[in-house]
Amino acid sequence: MRIAELSRRSGVSIPTIKYYLREGLLPPGEPTGRNQATYGPEHLARLRLIRALREVGGLPVARIAEVVAALSNPEATGHELMGCAHRAVIRDPGRDTDEPGWRRARAEASDLVAELGWRVHPEAPALDLLADVLATLREVGYEAPLDHLPRYAEAALTVARAEVATAAAQPGRAGVMTGVVLGTVLGERLLAALRLLAHEHVSALGDDPPSCD
Amino acid sequence: MRIAELSRRSGVSIPTIKYYLREGLLPPGEPTGRNQATYGPEHLARLRLIRALREVGGLPVARIAEVVAALSNPEATGHELMGCAHRAVIRDPGRDTDEPGWRRARAEASDLVAELGWRVHPEAPALDLLADVLATLREVGYEAPLDHLPRYAEAALTVARAEVATAAAQPGRAGVMTGVVLGTVLGERLLAALRLLAHEHVSALGDDPPSCD
Numbered sequence: 001m002r003i004a005e006l007s008r009r010s011g012v013s014i015p016t017i018k019y020y021l022r023e024g025l026l027p028p029g030e031p032t033g034r035n036q037a038t039y040g041p042e043h044l045a046r047l048r049l050i051r052a053l054r055e056v057g058g059l060p061v062a063r064i065a066e067v068v069a070a071l072s073n074p075e076a077t078g079h080e081l082m083g084c085a086h087r088a089v090i091r092d093p094g095r096d097t098d099e100p101g102w103r104r105a106r107a108e109a110s111d112l113v114a115e116l117g118w119r120v121h122p123e124a125p126a127l128d129l130l131a132d133v134l135a136t137l138r139e140v141g142y143e144a145p146l147d148h149l150p151r152y153a154e155a156a157l158t159v160a161r162a163e164v165a166t167a168a169a170q171p172g173r174a175g176v177m178t179g180v181v182l183g184t185v186l187g188e189r190l191l192a193a194l195r196l197l198a199h200e201h202v203s204a205l206g207d208d209p210p211s212c213d
Numbered sequence: 214m215r216i217a218e219l220s221r222r223s224g225v226s227i228p229t230i231k232y233y234l235r236e237g238l239l240p241p242g243e244p245t246g247r248n249q250a251t252y253g254p255e256h257l258a259r260l261r262l263i264r265a266l267r268e269v270g271g272l273p274v275a276r277i278a279e280v281v282a283a284l285s286n287p288e289a290t291g292h293e294l295m296g297c298a299h300r301a302v303i304r305d306p307g308r309d310t311d312e313p314g315w316r317r318a319r320a321e322a323s324d325l326v327a328e329l330g331w332r333v334h335p336e337a338p339a340l341d342l343l344a345d346v347l348a349t350l351r352e353v354g355y356e357a358p359l360d361h362l363p364r365y366a367e368a369a370l371t372v373a374r375a376e377v378a379t380a381a382a383q384p385g386r387a388g389v390m391t392g393v394v395l396g397t398v399l400g401e402r403l404l405a406a407l408r409l410l411a412h413e414h415v416s417a418l419g420d421d422p423p424s425c426d
Contacts, residue, residue, distance in 0.1 A: 052349045058304040066425050082416070084425035086409050091271040118414035126409035133403045136265045142395045145403065148375040153407050155368035160411030162361040169357070182355045184412065188405055190346045190358065194366050195401065196299050196339035198373030201331035203295070212279050212297035
């Protein structure tokens with residue numbers, strides 16, 4: 001298909017498609033003339049993936065480029081891809097890792113994972129995110145949620161089991177790899193949406209929609 | 214305290230504090246001279262809250278301003294504050310709500326909440342976020358996670374129950390209001406961090422940390 005059709009079917013504008021081509025997020029099409037190229041279903045699938053990561057996942061283009069590079073690399077392992085997906089979901093820059101309060105929280109994060117019996121690498125980036133949250137809750141003096149850590153962990157484990165099994169069940173290597181990325185990024189937003197709806201339900205706040213006007 | 218001490222104790226730079234004062238995120242201090250003012254513990258607490266929402270929650274300043282305005286308004290209800298917190302956590306712009314695929318997903322989101330028996334306003338903004346995710350999963354052809362919706366919902370409900378109860382148990386109106394905001398924003402990152410760690414544990418991927426190099 002021509003670029004116009006690719007744009008129409010993917011919902012991504014032609015200038016944006018050209019930008020992705022320049023930045024290497026999208027592989028070049030098959031040249032059909034001096035200034036023309038034709039694109040296949042793999043281009044359409046890639047654009048839909050980029051759009052999902054961008055519009056729903058809220059990922060910056062630089063992080064999408066890393067994920068896409070790992071997806072396109074035939075030697076990348078599922079583990080590497082999970083690392084890219086994790087890094088994309090953990091927003092930087094996070095907190096200053098030199099602060100004593102943060103260092104204590106980081107140790108606490110490692111202890112928590114050990115207590116849960118989870119097999120996690122000691123340098124997993126999600127431990128830094130967990131430390132960010134723990135350090136901040138202490139700093140603002142709102143430590144009450146920490147009493148519920150086992151409940152958070154149980155909820156996280158339930159969802160993670162389903163997500164990993166779902167990705168692993170996809171057909172072919174490409175299917176599994178795409179499943180890891182989509183499960184990580186879109187699964188987070190799915191859980192986030194349901195959590196907000198559950199807040200509203202549990203607090204039974206009345207008949208007006210939650211608004212901020 | 215003077216602005217220099219406020220900066221040191223809050224971890225927020227003096228230019229940033231001045232910016233927050235200009236933008237109304239921070240109330241003015243007590244004037245002590247032509248170009249000097251003194252600040253109290255309420256300024257320190259407010260700065261720590263802003264820093265938490267910004268560094269860990271990743272919220273844009275405009276959304277923090279809305280949350281802070283609702284917190285400072287003595288007539289704001291917990292419901293309004295929840296609305297602000299939800300809106301802050303749901304990243305905009307999201308998807309184009311005129312697309313037929315999105316309209317279908319939005320109807321599906323309402324149906325899902327009805328099936329769960331959750332009491333949620335039909336215009337709750339989190340239903341739009343849920344529709345974003347559902348429409349996108351269908352579009353990229355990765356519908357498998359939808360089989361696990363009941364499990365996501367159960368996990369979300371477990372966490373939401375703990376969060377709402379925790380916020381409600383805070384002392385005083387100001388305590389409850391701050392609890393709603395912190396619980397919504399930091400609770401999301403806490404769950405996100407644990408979910409990523411659970412992914413790593415469940416997939417038992419080996420001895421290297423997840424990286425993206």
